[in-house]
């Protein structure tokens with residue numbers, strides 16, 4: 221439509237006039253219209269049928285005024301992104317852009333309160349990204365009423381007050397971390413990970429600490445609480461047994477064991493409370509003891525360098541709560557950061573077998589596998605100790621708050637992450653051949669990234685020790701199509717998890733957001749979504765993460781990896797590559813053609 225295209229050029233040039241530092245927009249001139257059909261002639265413009273449907277001017281050093289009046293004349297405009305520029309002052313009055321589906325204004329210098337009515341009438345709004353600015357005041361309550369709002373990214377601002385009460389299942393992705401929010405997290409948001417809410421000192425409720433729980437226990441307290449609770453239960457069992465004996469009910473087979481347990485637990489409790497926590501390495505093995513009862517077993521002599529009393533005393537900050545329990549970060553005296561993860565529901569094997577399995581895990585050594593440094597064993601609960609990994613998880617990196625120290629990973633970084641994950645997995649396959657799913661719980665929160673974005677796998681090799689019913693309900697392998705169809709996991713189940721992870725990395729979409737029951741009882745998943753988008757000929761802009769910086773010459777390789785991800789997700793296990801083949805194909809993908 222030439223006349224419309226011309227007028228769009230005029231509108232956009234008018235829009236450019238109020239911007240400053242527009243060096244990056246040098247091809248915005250009258251020499252060519254912004255769109256020819258679906259072809260974009262101007263940088264940062266997305267076209268469809270000769271009209272502009274999107275403007276994405278990211279990381280261009282732009283400042284000045286965003287001319288909403290001009291933008292409101294672009295009748296087909298549905299998405300705007302001005303992320304990563306230097307815009308400041310109050311949020312522009314977006315009310316006139318009522319057809320917008322996505323607004324990305326993160327990583328600027330906007331400030332001030334957001335007027336309550338600024339989004340009024342924006343009934344199509346699906347995604348609102350205002351992270352890493354200096355907004356103040358309340359999060360507008362009206363956002364909770366927008367029928368289509370799915371993604372809300374408000375992290376790293378100075379928002380105050382309570383989080384609006386979003387209806388159940390409306391929001392698919394949220395981050396309000398590092399603000400000044402207070403009060404209880406609405407129940408409708410409690411399913412999101414703690415990282416979406418952390419950094420708000422007075423915010424509480426699931427997935428953060430309960431509103432009346434203390435904030436930072438020490439690691440020692442965590443252990444003591446676990447022991448005391450267990451001891452109390454055991455003592456209760458003993459009392460019941462004694463009472464039953466008095467009534468001359470014949471002994472139950474478990475009585476002696478339970479009484480022994482209780483005595484043992486009481487000893488441990490006393491030992492723990494009076495124990496100095498000083499340590500001396502045990503000559504015959506790699507274990508280190510502080511007293512006869514409470515001991516963390518160290519799995520690697522070279523790492524056997526910190527004193528257990530350091531760890532017990534260290535104040536532990538909760539990092540989040542997963543399906544097995546909470547994970548804590550603890551700083552030792554010398555500043556070294558450790559992570560202690562509590563595991564419940566881990567009684568599938570007896571103590572000796574558990575120790576043996578941990579020793580197997582402790583022997584692993586690969587640049588993409590986070591070693592288990594040590595563990596603490598109680599029948600009812602285990603603690604696993606690992607190093608703290610600086611950039612936290614891939615999940616946080618992909619879906620969490622963005623800042624200078626945590627920028628959105630670009631395509632080369634994402635490809636390196638996929639390759640590292642693949643190498644780590646292949647290593648686990650080679651070293652743990654007896655396990656059906658050597659990882660078993662692969663997902664983006666279990667891929668940690670170090671300072672140079674090297675991925676490190678964690679929570680691997682646990683399927684054999686987790687109680688089967690619990691594993692079936694909660695571990696990633698048991699969400700696979702083959703488990704749903706045949707009740708079995710196979711050697712290709714981790715390949716499926718790898719496929720899902722690849723799709724998540726490329727699309728920037730969180731797989732669990734797709735796990736809702738469809739009408740026919742079918743479970744929608746990220747692979748079906750990607751597959752139908754590819755089949756339907758959706759543009760790469762719509763499929764790949766819009767925030768992922770890449771060059772034009774990388775699109776072909778990105779598509780190659782996407783298709784490989786889909787292949788790994790094949791419902792029919794026969795059609796999936798095995799781990800070795802999958803990794804070989806991943807190694808073939810290049811940054812650019």
Ligand SMILES: Nc1ncnc2c1ncn2[C@@H]1O[C@H](COP(=O)(O)OP(=O)(O)OP(=O)(O)O)[C@@H](O)[C@H]1O
Nearest residue numbers: 539540541542543544547559607608609612613665
């Ligand atoms: N060693 C570590 N260093 C830094 N962050 C970690 C470390 N281990 C776990 N985390 C982070 O702590 C948070 C809580 O982890 P946790 O393992 O308890 O839950 P999860 O990974 O979300 O779920 P699951 O229990 O199913 O693995 C996650 O964001 C995770 O990425």
